[in-house]
Amino acid sequence: MKHIRFGLGAVAAALCMATGASAQGLQKPDVAFLKQAAQNGHAEVESSKIAQTKSRNPQVKAFAAQMVEDHTKVNDELKALAASKGVELPNEPSAMQKGKTKVLGAMDGERFDKRYADEMGVDAHEDTIKLFNKAATEAKDPEVKAFAAKTLPALQHHLKQAQDLNAAVKAGKGEGAASRP
Template structure:
């Protein structure tokens, strides 16, 4: 009997160690979820990018200005590429991104869809070119400094450069179509 007593104590310690290891695995798994601020950024970036893609598709058929059509073509190319990068990043983190613009942006798109020619050009240049890019630059600039995950911060920094260039081009376009 004296030999059995220490053995059951050892089993108890082994069971406690196994339980501690299981709890550690569970809590580590829970902490692997991306921080809420990073997820919020990814969701907003996805919606904003989709709005620009949808508006730029409209511009292909509704714009009358060659400058607006060129800008829209560049937006389609760049925002589709950024959307793919964002999708890969989100998938790696287990984040399901929205696939449509925000409800407010959806209303703007519907209103823009009713326009044609010069009136479309002006609205697109202001809403999508200048305003949306001002908002996107602010969103990405904040994420480039505040995102907790390195890969999210890197994505924001990389994309921010392109968005700043878009904003500069958008201001020129808006100035041209306002005449």
């Protein structure tokens, strides 16, 4: 009897693997979305915390503060959703994202502000919007799909803010007098 139970379990596991379903009942792309979204959120919060302390530009500081607040809330919602699905999320950015944050943290002044606005503001939000757009249209789990769709407008708003900030920083606007030589 033990062999039969084991055999049926192996068949069920093989079927799950063949259909792309995870042990939690989520499709592999849905799990991958949750994990990538978590890493992106952690990267945004970490880099924005650095910007809050390093930048002397009030516009950069204000944007960074909003990113920390907004992405922390989204990260918490994402963590709750993943937990309800039995998915363990990464609790830090990817190795590549950590490398970018480290390089960013080594910069100062206008170079820092430009890099932060461009990479963590514009580029990161463009990548995250693509990720969330795909999940909002293709996710198989209705709760994952709804979370992605609900979060998209805020991410799109962040991108617009980042683009405006990027343009202002490149034009040399908004930097405090204390940071000028």
